[in-house]
Amino acid sequence: MIHFHRVSVEYPRTKTMALYNVNLEVKKGEFVFLVGHSGAGKSTLLGLALKRLEPTSGAVYVAGQNLANLRGNRVALHRRNIGMVFQDHRLLADLTVEENLAFILRVLGVDPREWKKRIVRVLRTVGIVHKRRAYPYQLSVGEAQRVAIARAIIGRPPIVLADEPTGNLDPENAVQVLEIFKAIHASGATVIIATHSRELVEAYPQRVVVLRSGQLVRDEKTGTYAL
Ligand SMILES: Nc1ncnc2c1ncn2[C@@H]1O[C@H](COP(=O)(O)OP(=O)(O)O)[C@@H](O)[C@H]1O
Ligand SMILES: [Mg+2]
Numbered sequence: 001m002i003h004f005h006r007v008s009v010e011y012p013r014t015k016t017m018a019l020y021n022v023n024l025e026v027k028k029g030e031f032v033f034l035v036g037h038s039g040a041g042k043s044t045l046l047g048l049a050l051k052r053l054e055p056t057s058g059a060v061y062v063a064g065q066n067l068a069n070l071r072g073n074r075v076a077l078h079r080r081n082i083g084m085v086f087q088d089h090r091l092l093a094d095l096t097v098e099e100n101l102a103f104i105l106r107v108l109g110v111d112p113r114e115w116k117k118r119i120v121r122v123l124r125t126v127g128i129v130h131k132r133r134a135y136p137y138q139l140s141v142g143e144a145q146r147v148a149i150a151r152a153i154i155g156r157p158p159i160v161l162a163d164e165p166t167g168n169l170d171p172e173n174a175v176q177v178l179e180i181f182k183a184i185h186a187s188g189a190t191v192i193i194a195t196h197s198r199e200l201v202e203a204y205p206q207r208v209v210v211l212r213s214g215q216l217v218r219d220e221k222t223g224t225y226a227l
Contacts, residue, residue: 001028007058018044020214031185034194036211042194083152085162089144091136098132122150142173162193
């Protein structure tokens with residue numbers, strides 16, 4: 001589903017080697033924890049899958065497509081296959097929860113008669129349907145993160161990527177958010193979660209890929225890891 005083939009990334013301005021010769025294949029329907037210290041290259045790797053940046057060498061394939069060959073409108077179409085969740089929720093501040101979600105449905109060209117049903121359903125999935133008329137500033141950090149997840153999955157993307165989605169949450173909220181990702185995985189999506197939380201990884205024993213200073217140093221099927 002997602003294949004990083006001998007990928008290296010150098011940020012030219014600082015000459016930082018963020019990734020070095022990374023080989024990683026994530027199959028359809030797999031759940032992968034991407035772990036590593038701050039600066040290990042996790043966000044860079046997720047950014048490659050979204051084509052937010054290009055590899056300096058190597059190639060990235062998503063659903064069999066070499067992303068280097070995608071241009072213009074096809075990049076936008078590619079991104080629709082990926083639901084992305086960031087550590088900070090990035091909701092639109094002057095729109096309510098349901099308006100934030102409707103905004104996405106509009107972009108996706110979903111029939112407006114479908115919006116309400118889709119919005120209520122996805123808010124049920126993340127457990128905050130009662131907050132649908134709230135503005136982002138009226139939400140707790142955990143609630144805002146649930147909305148961010150709702151926004152990522154409302155288009156039913158086959159791939160969901162999350163960059164430290166529980167980084168700002170207390171342990172109880174973090175585990176609840178992980179439950180949402182488990183449900184997304186159970187519904188058939190391919191999921192990659194970048195995290196440096198050992199608790200999270202131990203709470204859902206799945207494949208763990210470890211990055212250290214830009215290199216893929218471990219790939220464990222068991223859900224145990226050491227940084
Ligand atoms: N836009 C950028 N310009 C220059 N260097 C960057 C940029 N983004 C990240 N880096 C560097 O690349 C390395 C990997 O960063 P990153 O992928 O953000 O790691 P992680 O997400 O694991 O913390 C770090 O050394 C970081 O400082
Ligand atoms: Mg990061």
